[in-house]
Amino acid sequence: MIQTDFRHAISTLKPLGRWLVNAYNISTWEHDTKTLPASYRSLRRKYRAFAREHLVPIALGVDRDIGHFDPYPLLKKAGRAGLLSEFMVKPIGSASFYGLLHHMTFPAVLKAEELTSVCGGLGLLILDHDLGVAPIMLAGDLFQYLKWMGKIAYANRYGDLCLAAFAITEPSAGSDVEDSDGAAKARLSTFARPVDNGYIINGRKVFISNGGIAKYITLFAAIKGEGAESWTCFLVDKDMKGFSVGRHEKKMGQRASDASELVLEDVFVPNSRVLGRVRSGWAINRNVLAYSRVGVAAISLGIARGALEMAIDFCKTHSLAGKRLMDYQDIQLAVADMMIDVAAARGITWQAARSFIPYQGATASAKVFASDTAYRVGNRAMELVGDYGYVNEYGIEKTLRDARLTQIYEGTNQVNRLALIEWQLDSELS
Amino acid sequence: MSSNRDGKGILSTEEQKAIEALASAFAKKTVQPMLSPAAGPDGDLSKVAAVLAEGARIGLLAEHGDGRPGAEMGIWGKVTLSIGPGLSVGLLKHISEACGGIGACFHAAGLGSLAADLFGLTGNGRLACIISDFDDFHVMPCLSSAETAFKRATIKGEWKGTSLVIEGSKKFQLQACQTASYVLIVPSRSGNTYTWVATIIPASDDRLKTSKVKGQMGMRAVEINTIEIDNISIDKQYVASDDNNNYVQLMYAYNLVGMTAVLTGIARGAIASAFSYARERYQGGDLIIRHPAIRLLIAESEMQVIAIESMLDGIAGHTPNDTPQGLVPYAAALKWIGSRGCVQAITDCLQVFGGYGYMEDYGMEKRLRDGQTLKSMAGPSVTHQHTVMDAREAWS
Ligand SMILES: Cc1cc2nc3c(=O)[nH]c(=O)nc-3n(C[C@H](O)[C@H](O)[C@H](O)COP(=O)(O)OP(=O)(O)OC[C@H]3O[C@@H](n4cnc5c(N)ncnc54)[C@H](O)[C@@H]3O)c2cc1C
Numbered sequence: 001m002i003q004t005d006f007r008h009a010i011s012t013l014k015p016l017g018r019w020l021v022n023a024y025n026i027s028t029w030e031h032d033t034k035t036l037p038a039s040y041r042s043l044r045r046k047y048r049a050f051a052r053e054h055l056v057p058i059a060l061g062v063d064r065d066i067g068h069f070d071p072y073p074l075l076k077k078a079g080r081a082g083l084l085s086e087f088m089v090k091p092i093g094s095a096s097f098y099g100l101l102h103h104m105t106f107p108a109v110l111k112a113e114e115l116t117s118v119c120g121g122l123g124l125l126i127l128d129h130d131l132g133v134a135p136i137m138l139a140g141d142l143f144q145y146l147k148w149m150g151k152i153a154y155a156n157r158y159g160d161l162c163l164a165a166f167a168i169t170e171p172s173a174g175s176d177v178e179d180s181d182g183a184a185k186a187r188l189s190t191f192a193r194p195v196d197n198g199y200i201i202n203g204r205k206v207f208i209s210n211g212g213i214a215k216y217i218t219l220f221a222a223i224k225g226e227g228a229e230s231w232t233c234f235l236v237d238k239d240m241k242g243f244s245v246g247r248h249e250k251k252m253g254q255r256a257s258d259a260s261e262l263v264l265e266d267v268f269v270p271n272s273r274v275l276g277r278v279r280s281g282w283a284i285n286r287n288v289l290a291y292s293r294v295g296v297a298a299i300s301l302g303i304a305r306g307a308l309e310m311a312i313d314f315c316k317t318h319s320l321a322g323k324r325l326m327d328y329q330d331i332q333l334a335v336a337d338m339m340i341d342v343a344a345a346r347g348i349t350w351q352a353a354r355s356f357i358p359y360q361g362a363t364a365s366a367k368v369f370a371s372d373t374a375y376r377v378g379n380r381a382m383e384l385v386g387d388y389g390y391v392n393e394y395g396i397e398k399t400l401r402d403a404r405l406t407q408i409y410e411g412t413n414q415v416n417r418l419a420l421i422e423w424q425l426d427s428e429l430s
Numbered sequence: 431m432s433s434n435r436d437g438k439g440i441l442s443t444e445e446q447k448a449i450e451a452l453a454s455a456f457a458k459k460t461v462q463p464m465l466s467p468a469a470g471p472d473g474d475l476s477k478v479a480a481v482l483a484e485g486a487r488i489g490l491l492a493e494h495g496d497g498r499p500g501a502e503m504g505i506w507g508k509v510t511l512s513i514g515p516g517l518s519v520g521l522l523k524h525i526s527e528a529c530g531g532i533g534a535c536f537h538a539a540g541l542g543s544l545a546a547d548l549f550g551l552t553g554n555g556r557l558a559c560i561i562s563d564f565d566d567f568h569v570m571p572c573l574s575s576a577e578t579a580f581k582r583a584t585i586k587g588e589w590k591g592t593s594l595v596i597e598g599s600k601k602f603q604l605q606a607c608q609t610a611s612y613v614l615i616v617p618s619r620s621g622n623t624y625t626w627v628a629t630i631i632p633a634s635d636d637r638l639k640t641s642k643v644k645g646q647m648g649m650r651a652v653e654i655n656t657i658e659i660d661n662i663s664i665d666k667q668y669v670a671s672d673d674n675n676n677y678v679q680l681m682y683a684y685n686l687v688g689m690t691a692v693l694t695g696i697a698r699g700a701i702a703s704a705f706s707y708a709r710e711r712y713q714g715g716d717l718i719i720r721h722p723a724i725r726l727l728i729a730e731s732e733m734q735v736i737a738i739e740s741m742l743d744g745i746a747g748h749t750p751n752d753t754p755q756g757l758v759p760y761a762a763a764l765k766w767i768g769s770r771g772c773v774q775a776i777t778d779c780l781q782v783f784g785g786y787g788y789m790e791d792y793g794m795e796k797r798l799r800d801g802q803t804l805k806s807m808a809g810p811s812v813t814h815q816h817t818v819m820d821a822r823e824a825w826s
Contacts, residue, residue, distance in 0.1 A: 185715030252795035386810035387602035392645030
């Protein structure tokens with residue numbers, strides 16, 4: 001009999017030939033994990049184990065019944081597992097030394113993919129904290145870094161929770177605070193007035209993820225009478241007088257994480273809570289976005305993978321005319337396309353996260369590509385399973401709703417495309 | 431009466447326009463108020479029954495029985511048998527611009543009514559049409575041969591003497607609330623003879639069980655049910671047969687056409703909303719409608735919908751008297767291309783709203799959920815691809 005199975009056929013090769021063939025019978029996930037350095041491999045396994053143990057059992061229920069979801073028990077588990085202190089090294093925090101020395105965002109990218117492959121909303125709930133604290137790290141003040149990051153990381157690992165959120169968006173300035181051209185013309189509405197020993201802030205921020213549950217908000221405001229060039233980053237405490245949380249938005253997906261309005265009425269913020277320099281806020285913001293957009297790429301990648309895995313699971317467990325769906329060529333072709341899409345999104349995301357310091361052009365590209373991929377894969381998954389696709393119990397429609405947000409936040413995909421052009425303009429486009 | 435666009439002398443262009451204006455006014459005055467975001471992401475669903483009753487009263491929703499005007503000129507009313515689906519398509523689009531779920535209710539009730547008319551069955555009240563599913567991606571051979579259909583059908587009838595005994599189940603059956611009876615179209619066997627047959631079963635029959643699909647992504651105004659039929663026996667006099675398999679093909683095709691019309695209406699609603707939002711929202715120092723990024727998004731949405739509308743126009747005058755063989759693959763192509771194009775248009779229009787589009791208040795997320803749900807209905811996309819290919823092979 002002719003032996004056509006490739007894995008068996010290689011046994012006929014000579015030893016060197018066998019050694020040069022990669023014929024491991026393992027999943028794509030394992031293949032990809034094998035390409036990583038040892039410390040990332042164990043991180044990836046850790047994140048996956050956490051997601052499977054703590055997110056899988058609640059993901060669908062939370063999405064269905066968000067009104068009764070208490071996020072604190074999950075967040076507490078995430079804090080104890082070291083998922084909310086990864087910008088601070090041990091013993092206080094849980095940052096990967098290897099990561100800090102080699103690629104600032106790679107561990108976060110691994111974490112984002114694993115968590116959101118189970119649930120975009122629960123993933124965002126945990127991941128958004130990193131975005132909230134990013135300005136503390138990127139403001140460039142070592143003293144503030146040690147003080148605030150240490151305090152926050154310690155609380156999350158060993159004490160009561162201490163979450164952070166990131167607030168740039170205003171009612172009349174969404175894309176404008178994500179884009180340099182827009183910022184120059186932005187209709188800002190949140191202003192800080194200098195007073196003795198600090199600032200009085202008035203205004204509103206909207207759509208702030210975890211805004212309703214964060215203790216600290218890294219909040220950007222223009223100096224009274226000036227524009228976005230005067231943006232300054234403040235570390236606002238939710239217990240400050242005059243600070244309140246307004247409406248909680250009702251979202252299409254990623255529901256486990258709230259998107260809230262923040263209202264500031266004569267909130268006094270002392271000078272000690274100005275992160276970095278006064279008027280350096282715009283630079284801090286752009287830098288944060290350069291980091292966080294690769295995070296959104298990874299969130300998208302995770303959601304795409306989740307959709308793929310659910311579709312595969314469906315096709316393995318459902319039959320048509322006595323034959324498993326997965327055994328039909330029609331289905332195999334579609335699944336292959338989805339796997340290729342996910343692999344490509346992982347490629348561009350990991351590539352963007354592999355430079356020690358991520359740069360705007362690469363992360364904007366990764367964000368656009370991966371989020372469009374997530375939406376496309378979600379669509380394909382739905383098409384593949386027909387009517388079952390829109391039934392909540394199978395989870396596939398949820399991945400599509402979750403995916404849709406990734407094309408909007410951290411700058412819409414249109415604005416991110418323009419960010420890529422802006423970044424490469426001088427070097428190769430003019 | 432003056433002649434319609436096909437010259438069949440049933441309904442003048444003015445009369446068609448008047449009915450369309452009625453549908454448009456109904457969408458604005460009756461459907462739209464139900465959709466207040468305060469009532470929830472899908473509006474006040476407790477009002478659906480009243481909205482449909484009003485639709486029936488003014489003659490847009492087709493129901494059977496004395497003094498119910500919709501059965502003639504309403505959506506999929508009897509007039510369809512003479513003029514084809516054009517009028518129904520137009521009406522469905524108008525209503526679905528406001529709410530796809532309500533549009534789908536009119537579509538489902540209309541198809542039930544039309545099926546009864548087509549087969550000459552007497553129904554009473556609101557009907558829904560059930561065509562058996564098949565345990566196969568290839569529906570074309572099943573629709574064109576009752577024998578093939580019988581072997582693959584999930585609901586079928588077996589003749590026992592002068593009675594037809596029907597048994598089986600159908601998943602994901604679309605129907606309006608308060609459906610009184612089902613027009614069942616199933617393949618049947620009598621010895622070695624196979625025929626497509628139709629009959630009516632009241633929803634109250636205790637051997638017909640209905641269970642609602644829970645947790646549907648969108649289209650929440652319309653019911654999606656699993657129907658289980660446990661050996662219901664019908665006397666021959668209440669069974670009509672479809673010897674050439676033409677009617678089943680027609681009903682199958684019209685279902686896809688109607689769904690695409692609803693999708694097109696949803697997309698039209700999305701474009702209108704995006705257009706007006708883009709003329710109000712400032713970013714980058716200007717109204718966003720002035721930014722090429724937004725203009726391209728809206729233009730592409732418009733292009734998608736224009737292309738789908740031309741396809742719908744192509745099917746508008748197709749009546750049951752014309753040969754239905756080409757109709758099923760055309761309808762499959764329409765559903766496949768139309769679903770993708772409309773959902774693309776809807777999602778692009780949502781993008782025009784930025785973050786606001788993702789929130790329930792602006793109604794765009796509902797449109798996307800509705801569109802995605804409808805896109806997934808009537809089988810996986812590969813079914814439609816095979817329908818086209820199987821037809822191609824049959825013609826060659
Ligand atoms: C669920 C959710 C969570 C969020 N979380 C946070 C958070 O934690 N913190 C935070 O600060 N923000 C957050 N955001 C805000 C998010 O980043 C903004 O929604 C996004 O940047 C778009 O802004 P916008 O919604 O105001 O849309 P707009 O800026 O009004 O955009 C509307 C449309 O116009 C286009 N457009 C705008 N300007 C231009 C231009 N100059 N050229 C071409 N096209 C243009 C956009 O691409 C879009 O299609 C969140 C948003 C959502 C929906």
